[in-house]
Amino acid sequence: MNLLSGCDRFSCFTRLANLTLVFCLIVSFWACTDDNDISPIPDVYVNIVINPASIEYGNLNIPGNYALIKGGYRGIIVYHVIDNQYMAYERTCTYDWEKPCSKLxxxxxxxxxxxxxxxxxxxLIDGSPMEGSLATIPLKQYKTMYDPNFGRLYITN
Structure with a gap:
């Protein structure tokens, strides 16, 4: 059976456009799933608000600095990348994460x-494992949003 048989020019074009759209959607969904980047570390509810300028977090408000905070599975590493961009990672290695000694x-x-x-x-810039590491999966990452109006950093999953 030919999908384009028995149709006029307009309906053939419409069918072809619909098939192309469906194909593109399937390919885009397929391309977005990468089983190699799925963290094996269990999900733990995270909803934390901190002030990076607070003395409690050292110099976290200065790019290139980090802070270790409570939360997540075994703690969270917050890293100030540049300007108002922060990264937050689970403080557990993605390889042999079940071992009690596994803490970054x-x-x-x-x-x-x-x-x-x-x-x-x-x-810490992107959480990727370095060459020579047994881990092949990046660090589990938490979402961050910095509000410069109130000087607050929101960390969630």
Whole structure:
């Protein structure tokens, strides 16, 4: 059976346009799913509001600095990337995350989170595992929104 048989010029064009649209939608949904980036770490409710300029969080209001805060599965790392852009990550390695010793620490540079238990390192700029790490999945990331009017950083999942 031919999908375009027995149709005039306009209806053939409409059918072809609809088929193209359906095909594009299917491809776009398929392209958005990447099982390799799904974090194995259990979801824990996170809804935190902090003031990055507060002394409690050190110099988090200065780009390149970080703060370790309570929340998430084993704690949260908040990293100030640039201007009003912040990243928040689960403080648990995505490889061997079930081990009690799995907890990320920040190295002296302030750019890399390391876990000696799971033998992995991650860049804090984007959470990606570094070369040579056993982890292949990026750090579990939380959503952040900075409100410059009130100086508040919202961290949620």
């Amino acid at each position: 620490i920040i190295d002296a540079s302030g750019l890399i989170a390391r876990d000696t238990c799971c033998k992995s390192s991650f860049l």
